[in-house]
Amino acid sequence: MKLHLLTAAAAVLLAACATTPAVSSGPGQLDTEGPVQVSWNDPAEFSEITRGRDRMETLRGTWVRELATYLRDTAAERLQPGETLEVELLDIDRAGDYEPWHGPEADDIRITRHIYPPSIVLRFRHLDATGGVLAEGERRLRDSGFMSRALTHRSSDPLRYEKQLLDDWLSRELGRS
Template sequence: MSRLSLHRLLLAGSLAMLAATAIAAPRTVTDPQAPRALQAEGPVSVQWNDPRTFTELRNSPNRFEAERGDWVQQLAKQFRSAATKTLQPGQTLDITMVDIKRAGDFEPWHGPRANDIRILRDIYPPRIQFEYTLKGGDGQVLDQGEATLRDSGFLHGGTGRQGDSDPLRYEKKLIDDWVRRDLAKQIAAN
């Protein structure tokens, strides 16, 4: 193998590794390439405002950790999953997540080792604000409005699932409770 061929082979291998690393790198919720809505699928559509405007990021003492991962998309999927099971045939639900504050917060004043640890305390309850439009099978608006979900007793009420270690369990419980309590009531009334 000639020196030029070896050089080209090494260059191609390096470029392939860089591309694989870029794909595998954890994305953030503020990534400009990150979607701002779930793909259209079924009767529930979910979109969200720019996560940079969310309280979770604006007020976080550790913005880097707060924006890591795909937690906005996971909460959107929870809305879709929970609401789809509740809707009557032909009904649709459009949701726009306006603001999110996840349960817990970072307390960097405990030292450098605590900087990346989300601390759960009663003073850091989860909160989700969203707008919604519920439509009947004929396209008529049955209900619409804005809702703010908050659970200041989130540490005392349990998540409903024994041993749940999902980092979004408290936020998902807010969504499940709203669907079961409020959305189901609106569907039953129409």
């Protein structure tokens, strides 16, 4: 009798797993607020997803949305009146990585070392007030010296290195701070 109940319970669990929709948020975009529009590819396809134990947060796109919101708000402050900016985040690999050889007790600890720099690949279009293209293209952002720099973001912010990378790009691209 116990064996039948156990088998039935296992079958129910397997069926639930098979019919549970994927957690991935898929491609997304922020609601349009102001002159900057930010969208992103499916976080399940980002380089970041191939590493680490925080797969669920990556699949949900939680930190991707936070980074996109930061980019939108920061870029909006740098644009001239009438200008717009469209940015698509194509790939993200966050600073740090997980090192499974430290054992199961360290499965959820992101180790930050120089060998794990942040990188972001994005596509953008910067338009003037008449809709003319001021600049556009694809950029591969990477900061190999990220640990040697003074950061403008709080040391407790888990996205501080990625935000700094975006700040640097915006300074180069828009030329204003």
